Amino acid sequence: MKAYLVFEDGEVFSGEWIGSPREKAGEVVFTTGMTGYQEVATDPSYAGQIVTFTYPLIGNYGIIPGEEESARPHCSGVVISEGFDSPGDSFGEWLDFWGIPGIVGVDTRSVVKKVRERGSLRGLITAAPDSALNRVTWPDPLSREWVDRVAVAQPVAYPETSSASCHMVLVDFGYKQSMLNALLRRGYRVTVVPYHWPPEQIAALQPDGLLFSNGPGDPKALTPYLSGWVPLFRKIPTMGICLGHQLVALAFGGDTERLPYGHRGSNHPVKEEDTGKVWITSQNHGYTVKSDSLDPAEWRVTHRHVNDGSVEGIIHHSYPVRAVQFHPEAHPGPGDAEELFDRFLDTVSSGKKVEAYG
Numbered sequence: 120m121k122a123y124l125v126f127e128d129g130e131v132f133s134g135e136w137i138g139s140p141r142e143k144a145g146e147v148v149f150t151t152g153m154t155g156y157q158e159v160a161t162d163p164s165y166a167g168q169i170v171t172f173t174y175p176l177i178g179n180y181g182i183i184p185g186e187e188e189s190a191r192p193h194c195s196g197v198v199i200s201e202g203f204d205s206p207g208d209s210f211g212e213w214l215d216f217w218g219i220p221g222i223v224g225v226d227t228r229s230v231v232k233k234v235r236e237r238g239s240l241r242g243l244i245t246a247a248p249d250s251a252l253n254r255v256t257w258p259d260p261l262s263r264e265w266v267d268r269v270a271v272a273q274p275v276a277y278p279e280t281s282s283a284s285c286h287m288v289l290v291d292f293g294y295k296q297s298m299l300n301a302l303l304r305r306g307y308r309v310t311v312v313p314y315h316w317p318p319e320q321i322a323a324l325q326p327d328g329l330l331f332s333n334g335p336g337d338p339k340a341l342t343p344y345l346s347g348w349v350p351l352f353r354k355i356p357t358m359g360i361c362l363g364h365q366l367v368a369l370a371f372g373g374d375t376e377r378l379p380y381g382h383r384g385s386n387h388p389v390k391e392e393d394t395g396k397v398w399i400t401s402q403n404h405g406y407t408v409k410s411d412s413l414d415p416a417e418w419r420v421t422h423r424h425v426n427d428g429s430v431e432g433i434i435h436h437s438y439p440v441r442a443v444q445f446h447p448e449a450h451p452g453p454g455d456a457e458e459l460f461d462r463f464l465d466t467v468s469s470g471k472k473v474e475a476y477g
C-alpha cells in the first residue's frame with residue numbers, strides 16, 4: 120500500500136506503508152544512530168514525534184526482547200529508507216501490533232535536509248495526501264498530555280523487596296528503563312514517583328538522592344509543578360537527565376528554548392569543560408537550556424555540545440545538584456558518559472558536598 124509523509128508546508132514524500140495502517144501526525148524529527156531502532160521507538164521522550172532514521176537499513180536485526188526502554192513504542196510514526204523484515208520478529212509487525220504507522224522506501228536524506236534547513240516541522244503519515252492538511256489536528260508540545268501518557272500515575276518500588284540502605288527516588292516524566300537499570304545495577308532501592316507529587320510528599324519518602332527523568336514535550340509545559348523544589352535541592356543530592364536537566368534549570372529561574380532541529384542519535388560529541396575530554400553521547404532532545412539564563416554566581420556549565428556549543432551539563436556551586444542534557448545511561452549508544460552515575464551516586468552514598476563530584 121502506498122503511504123505519504125505530508126509536511127505542514129505541503130511538501131509530500133511517498134513510500135510504502137509499514138506498521139499500522141492508520142493516519143498519524145507528529146513533529147518530524149531525525150535520529151542519527153546506526154542501531155537502536157527498538158530503543159528509540161520505546162523511548163517515551165519520542166511521544167508525539169515522527170522519527171526519521173538516517174541510517175539507511177532499519178529492521179535488520181528484528182525485535183529483541185528485553186531491549187525496550189518502556190513497555191511499548193511511543194513515537195507517532197517512523198520514516199525509513201530501506202526496511203528489512205525478519206519473519207517472526209519483524210519491526211513492521213511489531214509496529215502494527217502497537218498501532219504505530221510507518222513509511223518505508225523514502226528518500227530520508229532529503230527529509231533530513233529539509234528538517235535541517237527549515238527547522239522543526241510537523242508532518243502526517245497518511246494514505247490520502249490530497250486533503251491531509253485540512254483534517255489534521257497537530258499535537259501540541261506545550262501540552263502536559265504527553266508526559267501524562269507516559270509517566271506513572273502511582274508510585275512503584277524496585278526491586279519489590281529490598282534491604283538496600285540507599286534509597287533513590289526517580290521523579291518520573293517518562294523514564295527510560297535503562298535509567299532505572301543504571302540505579303538498580305549499582306545496588307540502590309528505587310521508588311519511581313509521579314511527577315506531579317508535591318516536593319513535601321517526595322521528601323516524606325526520605326530519599327538519599329533524586330533523579331529527575333527524561334520525558335516528552337516542551338519543558339515549559341511542566342512549570343506549574345516546579346515551585347517548591349529548590350529547598351529540597353538544597354538538601355538532597357539530585358541529578359537531572361534531559362527533560363530532568365531542563366526542569367532543574369527552570370526550577371532555579373533559568374530558561375529553555377527550542378533548538379533549530381534538535382540533537383537525536385548516538386554520536387553527539389560533548390566536551391567536559393574541566394578536563395577537555397570529549398565524550399560521544401546518546402541524545403534525544405529538541406529543547407536546550409539557554410546559556411546565559413542561569414546565574415553564574417550559582418551555576419557552572421560543566422559540558423557543552425562540540426557542534427553548536429549548546430549547554431549539555433550544569434552543576435550548582437553550593438547545592439548538591441547537577442544535570443545533563445545527554446543520556447549517560449545510553450541505550451542506544453556508547454557508554455562514555457556512564458561514569459556520571461558513579462560520580463553522582465558517590466555523592467549520594469557518602470553525603471559529600473557538591474564540590475566533590477564536579
Ligand SMILES: NC(=O)CC[C@H](N)C(=O)O
Nearest residue numbers: 333334361362404405406
Ligand atoms: N529525552 C528527553 O528527555 C527530551 C526532553 C524534551 N522533551 C526535549 O525534547 O528537549
